[in-house]
Amino acid sequence: MHNLVWTGPKMMEMKEAEVPAVGDNELLVKVEAVGICGSEIEGYLGHNSLRVPPLVMGHEFSGTVTEVGGQVQGLMRGQRVVVNPLLSCGSCNQCRKGLVQLCSQRAIVGIHRPGAFAQFVSVPASSVHVVPDELDFFRASLTEPLACSLRAARRAMERHPFANVVIFGAGTIGLLAFLVAQTLGASRIIVVDSNEARLATPQQLGAFATINPKEPNFIDKVKQWGGASGTDVVIDAAGFQPTRDAAVQIVNPGGTIMNIGLGIDHTQIPINVCIRSEISILGSFSYDAQDFHDALELLKSGKIDPTQWSEIRPLYEGNQAFQDLVNGRVAQAKIFLTPNN
Ligand SMILES: [Zn+2]
Numbered sequence: 001m002h003n004l005v006w007t008g009p010k011m012m013e014m015k016e017a018e019v020p021a022v023g024d025n026e027l028l029v030k031v032e033a034v035g036i037c038g039s040e041i042e043g044y045l046g047h048n049s050l051r052v053p054p055l056v057m058g059h060e061f062s063g064t065v066t067e068v069g070g071q072v073q074g075l076m077r078g079q080r081v082v083v084n085p086l087l088s089c090g091s092c093n094q095c096r097k098g099l100v101q102l103c104s105q106r107a108i109v110g111i112h113r114p115g116a117f118a119q120f121v122s123v124p125a126s127s128v129h130v131v132p133d134e135l136d137f138f139r140a141s142l143t144e145p146l147a148c149s150l151r152a153a154r155r156a157m158e159r160h161p162f163a164n165v166v167i168f169g170a171g172t173i174g175l176l177a178f179l180v181a182q183t184l185g186a187s188r189i190i191v192v193d194s195n196e197a198r199l200a201t202p203q204q205l206g207a208f209a210t211i212n213p214k215e216p217n218f219i220d221k222v223k224q225w226g227g228a229s230g231t232d233v234v235i236d237a238a239g240f241q242p243t244r245d246a247a248v249q250i251v252n253p254g255g256t257i258m259n260i261g262l263g264i265d266h267t268q269i270p271i272n273v274c275i276r277s278e279i280s281i282l283g284s285f286s287y288d289a290q291d292f293h294d295a296l297e298l299l300k301s302g303k304i305d306p307t308q309w310s311e312i313r314p315l316y317e318g319n320q321a322f323q324d325l326v327n328g329r330v331a332q333a334k335i336f337l338t339p340n341n
């Protein structure tokens, strides 16, 4: 089979490999659609210590079951599936609490084992969800990033269900957080991104306003758009010093700042302001089983359709796709790769 192997910073090559062996409790999946994740762009550049070359990335994917391990029950060849790539041990303290995304033995398909930038990938049978025929493979492969955004947005909005929401970042995660916030009943949603091409999609899909943070007085403008209610929820899907600063300035006393963007690690935040104004600062990482399930349900409902904000390229153009993403030459929020055509 063909696969796309990351061999070092800014280098990806198509190679020939054996079709993966399938363990007793595993399935072989023929990959029909795989999205490129923002974290993989960082990985491609060599900025992510978890990703060690040579590596086949790809963790947002769907496909068709072509082989079933001897011990697997209830799944068969030909079924259309989406894979939850986050594998957990099931026995550590966090797993026992249901927080599988915080498992001490956490492993991710496409990071710790070969991923879906390949024609075939083997996965534990317990990691797949069957996809109905009405849901195409591209939308199905959005389950993973949508689960991330769903977890962040609903936890942020738990105490503020009909609030005005400000979202930093209009890449896939920010855009999906916007769509989830809309679905959950947010009032005015304001999307902020310094890449103006990316603001077109939330504008078209009903954002109250969008803004480039380089505009003069941007914080005042965002506050004004919140009207008398102000902004109870800020979701930061970027994660840099300026966005974290702005979040504290924008959010109402008693409000919630949800951090999901991993832009940089160390950041200065005025904690005394957060104490005196009882601002909740939360973090959200990937998803638990319920989030993944609910993300798939939301996609089945047809409320989220990536057609106008995504593009499709063959796997063999993957290296070019990564270069285009790195160089900011991609206006769409998501690129899907197709390994089998
Ligand atoms: Zn990802």
Ligand SMILES: [Zn+2]
Pocket: 088, 089, 090, 091, 092, 093, 094, 095, 096, 102, 103, 104, 105, 106
């Ligand atoms: Zn565990």
